[in-house]
Amino acid sequence: MPPLPLPSYAALSVADEEALAALYKRGTPANTLRAWERDLAYISAWKAAVFGQALVWPEIERVALRFVLDHTVDLTDKPGSAQDAAQELIALGLRIKLTCPAPATLDRRIASWRAFHRMKNLASPFEAPLLKQARAKGRKAAARPRVSKSPRPIDREMLEKLLASCDDTTRGLRDRAILMLGFGSGGRRRSEITNLYREDIGTEEYASKGLIWVRLLETKTTGKVDAPRLPLKGRAARAVIGWIEALAIDSGPLFRPISQSGRALSRKLAPDAIRVILRHRLKLAGLPEDYATPHGLRAGFLTQAALDGAPLAAAMKLSLHRSAIQAQRYYADVEIEDNPATDLLG
Structure with a gap:
C-alpha cells in the first residue's frame, strides 16, 4: 500500500520545496550531486521502461519493491518484462549488462531515491518493513567477493x-x-x-x-x-x-x-x-x-x-x-x- 499522505499543514509549498532542494545542493559534495543526477536518470528511465509511467512523489511501495526485485537477480537467461527493461536501459547507456548489479550499486541508487524524498519532505517507501526485508534478502542472495578499488595498495x-x-x-x-x-x-x-x-x-x-x-x-x-x-x-x-x-x-x-x-x-x-x-x-x-x-x-x-x-x-x-x-x-x-x-x- 502507498505511504499515507502528509496532512496539509505538514506539506511543503512549491517555494519551500525549491528552497529545500537548493539547501541540499549547497550542502552536498559535488561528487554526491553527480551520483544523484545519474541515479535519478536511471530510476526515471527504469520506471518508464517497466510501468510506462513517470516517477511520482511519494513513490508507491509496489514500484519500490519491483525495483528491488528486478535488481537482485541475474536477468541474462530470464526473458520477460524485467529483462526487456534492462535491455532498454543498456541501449540508453544507463546499464552495462544483464547480470545482477552489485549490492552496493543497488544500495546507492536506493539511497539516492530516499534522498529525493527527503528533499520534498516525503516518506520513502523503502522504510516499509516489506521493503527492508526484501533488500536484506536480496543483498544476501547477490553477495559477491569484495573487490578492491585499486589492484594494489601504493605502500x-x-x-x-x-x-x-x-x-x-x-x-x-x-x-x-x-x-x-x-x-x-x-x-x-x-x-x-x-x-x-x-x-x-x-x-x-x-x-x-x-x-x-x-x-x-x-x-x-x-x-x-x-x-x-x-x-x-x-x-x-x-x-x-x-x-x-x-x-x-x-x-x-x-x-x-x-x-x-x-x-x-x-x-x-x-x-x-x-x-x-x-x-x-x-x-x-x-x-x-x-x-x-x-x-x-x-x-x-x-x-x-x-x-x-x-x-x-x-x-x-x-x-x-x-x-x-x-x-x-x-x-x-x-x-x-x-x-x-x-x-x-x-
Whole structure:
C-alpha cells in the first residue's frame, strides 16, 4: 500500500520545496550531486521502461519493491518484462549488462531515491518493513567477493618507485607534491587533492617545526562546517612547499595542469587528473599503467600503517574513515606473517 499522505499543514509549498532542494545542493559534495543526477536518470528511465509511467512523489511501495526485485537477480537467461527493461536501459547507456548489479550499486541508487524524498519532505517507501526485508534478502542472495578499488595498495615501497620518477621539472615537482600529500596526509581521495587551494595550506609552523596543515573543506565524510585540518610533515611537507615556492603560488588552485611546454596553468586540475598522473608515473617507474589506481594511495596509507604497527584509531584520524569496520579491512589485508603482533617476543 502507498505511504499515507502528509496532512496539509505538514506539506511543503512549491517555494519551500525549491528552497529545500537548493539547501541540499549547497550542502552536498559535488561528487554526491553527480551520483544523484545519474541515479535519478536511471530510476526515471527504469520506471518508464517497466510501468510506462513517470516517477511520482511519494513513490508507491509496489514500484519500490519491483525495483528491488528486478535488481537482485541475474536477468541474462530470464526473458520477460524485467529483462526487456534492462535491455532498454543498456541501449540508453544507463546499464552495462544483464547480470545482477552489485549490492552496493543497488544500495546507492536506493539511497539516492530516499534522498529525493527527503528533499520534498516525503516518506520513502523503502522504510516499509516489506521493503527492508526484501533488500536484506536480496543483498544476501547477490553477495559477491569484495573487490578492491585499486589492484594494489601504493605502500611505501611502491611510493618510493613513483617518487624516483619525479625530476625537478615543473611537472616533476607537482607530481611529487601530489603523491606525497595524497599518501602522507592520510590517503586522500582524488577530489580532495584536486579541490585544494593555496589558502587551504597553513605554513605558519613550517619554519619552526617543518610542519604544514592541510585543510579539507569538503570530503566524503565531512563538510565545510567541520572541515578538518590534517598535519603534513617531513619530506611530504618539503615537497608541497617546494611546489608552492617554485611557482610562487600565493592564491588560487594548489595543483594545476602543466602545458606541453612545461608551463603551469592557472586553473585547477580536472577531476580525473590524478588518475592520468598516476598512470604516467607508473609507466616511468617501469610498471604497467593499470598496476594501481588513485585509490591505491588511500589503501596504501592504511596498509603501511598496519605494517608499521600504527593503531587503527590513529590511522583513522588521518584517513577520516567514519567506520572502523571499513578501515579495519585494510589492516586485515596485511599478510599475517607481516603483522607486527607476530614479533612481540622478538
